[in-house]
Amino acid sequence: MKTLVLGGVRSGKSRLAERLAQESGQPVTYVATARADDQEMARRIERHKADRPAHWGLVEIGTGLGKALEQTAAPDHCLLVDCLTLWLTQLLCTEHEARIEQEREALIETLPRLPGTVILVSNETGLGITPMDALSRRFADESGCLHQRLAAEMDRVVLTVAGLPHILKGDPL
Numbered sequence: 001m002k003t004l005v006l007g008g009v010r011s012g013k014s015r016l017a018e019r020l021a022q023e024s025g026q027p028v029t030y031v032a033t034a035r036a037d038d039q040e041m042a043r044r045i046e047r048h049k050a051d052r053p054a055h056w057g058l059v060e061i062g063t064g065l066g067k068a069l070e071q072t073a074a075p076d077h078c079l080l081v082d083c084l085t086l087w088l089t090q091l092l093c094t095e096h097e098a099r100i101e102q103e104r105e106a107l108i109e110t111l112p113r114l115p116g117t118v119i120l121v122s123n124e125t126g127l128g129i130t131p132m133d134a135l136s137r138r139f140a141d142e143s144g145c146l147h148q149r150l151a152a153e154m155d156r157v158v159l160t161v162a163g164l165p166h167i168l169k170g171d172p173l
Helices: 013-023 039-051 065-072 084-094 097-113 134-153
Strands: 002-007 028-032 057-060 078-082 117-123 156-161 164-169
Touching: 002 013, 002 134, 013 028, 013 039, 013 078, 013 117, 013 156, 028 065, 065 078, 065 097, 084 097, 084 117, 084 134, 097 134, 117 134
Parallel strands: 002 117, 002 156, 028 057, 028 078, 078 117
Antiparallel strands: 156 164
């Protein structure tokens, strides 16, 4: 089962994804994409760590998500990736146009081959106004395109709003 959990900031998407991982009954590896570039982000990361069961595995990545998933995935194992928009932000900050496309394509090509359960978490950014600056507009465009491509490959897609999951594709929770 491959699930994409989308939602806005503080929508409950990570909490839902963690619940789904726990309910899978499989060993879980949390694939973290955040970097503690400042104190506020460091606090967020610590809060996420405290919320997760201590027995879950952890893989911290910057880029190379597709390759990391391929190396970590296993039958009867659950991978929880939180979150794709932080991963995408890191790629946008590299300013290497080809790298963004390569990483996105590697992730999309890898997903169907992965054994076990995969849960991807990402911020839905397309529900607000068009951002004023070019980098923010590019981020919104890139994340929207990534989400569309991923949604086509996933077994289930869930939009989380105010802590409530709304099934967009696949079986109910």
